[in-house]
Amino acid sequence: MTSRPEREDDEFVVFSEPGHGVYKSVIIRDDRLIGATLLGDVGRVGFLMQAFDRGLPLPEERVRLLFDLGGPPVEVSAAELDDGAQVCNCNGVSKSTLVSAVHDGIKTVTGVMDATRAGKGCGSCKSLVAQIVEWAADGAAEEDPSATWYVPGVPMGKPELMAAIHARQLKSVSAVFDALAGGREDAKSKMGLVSLLRMMWGDEYVDERGARFINDPQMKGGCTTPAQLRRIADVADKYAVPLVKLTGGQRIDLLGVRKEDLPQVWADLDMPSGYAYGKSFRTVKTCVGSDYCRFGVGDSTTLGIAIETRFQGLESPGKMKLAVSGCPRNCAEAYVKDLGVVAIDGGRWEIYIGGAAGAHVRKGDLLATVDTPDEVVRLTGRFLQYYRENANWLERTYAFVPRIGIERIRAIILDDRDGIAAALDARMQASVDGYRDPWLEGGEPATPGQFRPALPLIPLPLVPVREP
Amino acid sequence: MTAEMTEYRIGPADELPVGEGRAYAAGDDMVAVFRLRRGGLRAVSAVCPHAGGPIADGLADAEIVVCPLHQHVYELATGCSRTGQASLRVYPVRVDDGDLVVSVPAPT
Numbered sequence: 001m002t003s004r005p006e007r008e009d010d011e012f013v014v015f016s017e018p019g020h021g022v023y024k025s026v027i028i029r030d031d032r033l034i035g036a037t038l039l040g041d042v043g044r045v046g047f048l049m050q051a052f053d054r055g056l057p058l059p060e061e062r063v064r065l066l067f068d069l070g071g072p073p074v075e076v077s078a079a080e081l082d083d084g085a086q087v088c089n090c091n092g093v094s095k096s097t098l099v100s101a102v103h104d105g106i107k108t109v110t111g112v113m114d115a116t117r118a119g120k121g122c123g124s125c126k127s128l129v130a131q132i133v134e135w136a137a138d139g140a141a142e143e144d145p146s147a148t149w150y151v152p153g154v155p156m157g158k159p160e161l162m163a164a165i166h167a168r169q170l171k172s173v174s175a176v177f178d179a180l181a182g183g184r185e186d187a188k189s190k191m192g193l194v195s196l197l198r199m200m201w202g203d204e205y206v207d208e209r210g211a212r213f214i215n216d217p218q219m220k221g222g223c224t225t226p227a228q229l230r231r232i233a234d235v236a237d238k239y240a241v242p243l244v245k246l247t248g249g250q251r252i253d254l255l256g257v258r259k260e261d262l263p264q265v266w267a268d269l270d271m272p273s274g275y276a277y278g279k280s281f282r283t284v285k286t287c288v289g290s291d292y293c294r295f296g297v298g299d300s301t302t303l304g305i306a307i308e309t310r311f312q313g314l315e316s317p318g319k320m321k322l323a324v325s326g327c328p329r330n331c332a333e334a335y336v337k338d339l340g341v342v343a344i345d346g347g348r349w350e351i352y353i354g355g356a357a358g359a360h361v362r363k364g365d366l367l368a369t370v371d372t373p374d375e376v377v378r379l380t381g382r383f384l385q386y387y388r389e390n391a392n393w394l395e396r397t398y399a400f401v402p403r404i405g406i407e408r409i410r411a412i413i414l415d416d417r418d419g420i421a422a423a424l425d426a427r428m429q430a431s432v433d434g435y436r437d438p439w440l441e442g443g444e445p446a447t448p449g450q451f452r453p454a455l456p457l458i459p460l461p462l463v464p465v466r467e468p
Numbered sequence: 469m470t471a472e473m474t475e476y477r478i479g480p481a482d483e484l485p486v487g488e489g490r491a492y493a494a495g496d497d498m499v500a501v502f503r504l505r506r507g508g509l510r511a512v513s514a515v516c517p518h519a520g521g522p523i524a525d526g527l528a529d530a531e532i533v534v535c536p537l538h539q540h541v542y543e544l545a546t547g548c549s550r551t552g553q554a555s556l557r558v559y560p561v562r563v564d565d566g567d568l569v570v571s572v573p574a575p576t
Contacts, residue, residue, distance in 0.1 A: 114541075120539060185505060187532055187541075188534060188539075190529075
């Protein structure tokens with residue numbers, strides 16, 4: 001951290017605590033924030049982003065830029081934000097819209113989010129939304145009891161809900177509603193319950209509905225073959241696929257396939273699904289590894305394919321995106337994945353968890369350094385199962401790992417402090433054994449008309465056709 | 469004053485599974501029809517007014533449907549949005565001789 005401000009008279013405020021991986025700095029010019037760096041503790045990011053975007057007046061005590069010292073700063077940030085300031089950049093919700101919702105009588109953060117859609121996209125503005133609601137309600141904000149529930153329609157936290165599902169052998173979404181929600185089905189709870197039931201019951205789960213759209217053939221580790229490419233090209237031609245796109249996870253997406261063509265497209269491809277959709281194990285990105293790179297110190301490609309083969313398609317509370325890099329140069333971006341593996345010299349492997357490079361950017365925490373690829377696969381399975389069983393619905397690892405704490409996760413996963421390691425391994429093995437490709441049923445719809453177009457007169461999805 | 473209604477026979481009722489929605493063309497209107505898990509049919513416009521999402525693909529319960537694109541919520545009985553969007557149109561729907569029949573108001 002040697003970056004210095006550009007000009008002599010720029011104010012430069014720095015806090016550094018390397019022992020705990022915390023570093024914060026801000027650069028101020030003419031009493032306006034022009035730059036900030038936060039590592040390890042990003043509690044002030046909402047305020048700093050707004051101060052930067054809107055040129056807000058800054059507190060005289062500059063330390064308040066880096067720390068919430070209690071009292072004024074949060075209120076100041078919510079209060080001083082322009083009415084027109086856009087708070088939610090996904091759904092375009094301004095401060096004044098949030099304030100109006102509160103003044104119209106909605107007193108809970110979740111209620112305001114539901115009514116305005118603020119925080120319902122990537123979710124990175126949620127803490128700022130909460131601050132504004134609390135400020136606008138002037139102390140009268142109310143706690144929404146459902147905030148601690150796993151899904152909004154069943155009044156239970158995750159451990160209690162899982163225990164009840166086990167005890168009463170509930171294997172379908174409607175069985176859960178009947179037994180635990182007074183028979184009242186709730187559309188907003190269904191996705192979370194399907195995910196949880198699939199995780200808990202595997203192929204014993206009773207599916208009551210199926211929907212799948214994007215066509216993204218599996219390419220484990222991002223590796224393909226000339227034959228596979230030819231087949232994909234033929235299918236893209238045959239069905240006039242509007243957009244063929246390489247993804248960030250090293251896959252080929254066929255975008256804009258008509259819903260009614262989907263079963264036939266999958267049949268013609270004759271490739272398993274690559275899980276471009278849903279809250280599940282997604283992809284393992286790899287670099288070329290030691291076989292073809294002069295820097296590679298481990299065979300990242302083979303290990304990535306092995307990990308993807310083992311854990312493909314598993315349901316989880318949030319997406320699980322993985323990567324394996326063959327050396328610390330990190331071409332596969334393993335440091336910023338839900339679980340990333342990095343080969344280091346001496347034939348060893350580092351495993352990082354809780355990384356992200358989306359709406360949030362976070363370097364993963366080092367879980368362990370191990371000697372063999374088998375050990376990587378074993379600990380990967382154990383951590384992923386711990387995450388699947390303990391994370392809140394839609395809670396990605398970048399939130400889950402800091403919430404539990406890396407020290408505690410290490411104690412549970414590596415040292416078996418809680419005595420659950422063998423059970424985690426066994427339940428993960430059961431999930432792996434129960435896996436089946438959802439597109440195997442593609443030829444015969446699970447329900448009549450499953451692949452009928454949902455909008456007969458408008459082509460969907462609305463992906464523009466790109467001319468070369 | 470009641471608007472002039474035109475009835476359309478849009479398809480076999482037994483092809484609409486319990487708990488799901490399907491989209492149909494009824495004259496010039498696109499209609500999403502849902503069969504509720506506890507019985508009963510609901511029909512609303514098939515296109516989300518927010519960004520054109522396919523309402524028939526949304527998750528529904530006894531009261532609401534959630535658009536699959538941006539999770540906007542609409543009441544099935546009234547078409548009213550609970551998330552601040554314009555309303556969906558609501559259509560009378562019934563089963564006649566094994567077919568779904570929706571009534572569409574004549575254009576005004």
